[in-house]
Amino acid sequence: MDTLAHRLKLLGPTIVEICRISGTSGVSLGVLHQNEVIHLDNFGYRDVEAKRAPDQDTLYFVASLSKLFTAAGIGNLVDEKKLEWDTPVSRILPEFDHPDETIKNEAGIVDFLSHRSGLAGKTQMWYLEFARPALPRGDTMRFSSYLDVVYAFQQRWLYNNWGYGLADEVIEKVSGKSWGTFLRERIFDPLGMEGTTTQVDPDTENVAK
Known part of the structure; x- marks a missing residue:
């Protein structure tokens, strides 16, 4: 079945190639459609040296x-x-x-x-x-x-x-x-953004580096 979620999943190889070309070490993404999360995926590493993969809870610096x-x-x-x-x-x-x-x-x-x-x-x-x-x-x-x-x-x-x-x-x-x-x-807090912060705890391990 050619659903939107299925088509998003098929973009995986393209995203991997974009990361390779751009030198991006890791990416986590999510797609919200009509108030529902229909796609989550993770690529590469959150810690390149340790070869640790990211997940949907990885903290990224948003600059x-x-x-x-x-x-x-x-x-x-x-x-x-x-x-x-x-x-x-x-x-x-x-x-x-x-x-x-x-x-x-x-x-x-x-x-x-x-x-x-x-x-x-x-x-x-x-x-x-x-x-x-x-x-x-x-x-x-x-x-x-x-x-x-x-x-x-x-x-x-x-x-x-x-x-x-x-x-x-x-x-x-x-x-x-x-x-x-x-x-x-x-x-x-009002938006339920529990993982979003302006100050990362130094003991937090699941952080993209």
Whole structure:
């Protein structure tokens, strides 16, 4: 019977080949269709050296996919009337003291969430290989306050992780809770995302490396 689930299963060899070409060591995937999980599969290794295979409970680092959680968290606070999308960040975080007057006085949360602040990304200032941070998290506002203006404010799209760091700080300042705790209470727990976390326990073994 040529069901959707059967056709998804037949994609296995293609996914293996894509992993080979791209150098991807391991993949776990699931397909949700009409409120039902119709397909789960795992490929490769979660630990290449130990030759350990992943499963549906393996924790993967989602990198910039975490941005959607931050944006949703801001949306929660907007819905509660605790701030507005275009509230200037400096109004909430006075420590964000950019020398460009437009950025300092007008750059709203939505400008940073949509990468339209015009500020330089300068990713290498904080990001080392294997996702290791080069700076302590508390330096976010100090460094973002001195990012170069590359494009005029709101005129061009320019990817910038610092803006999401500022949004995280906004969540903490307005909610009075840590970014991770806020996301756990407002997003992960209500959606039943039991395996999703912002802080992996060092004793957890089923983690993709």
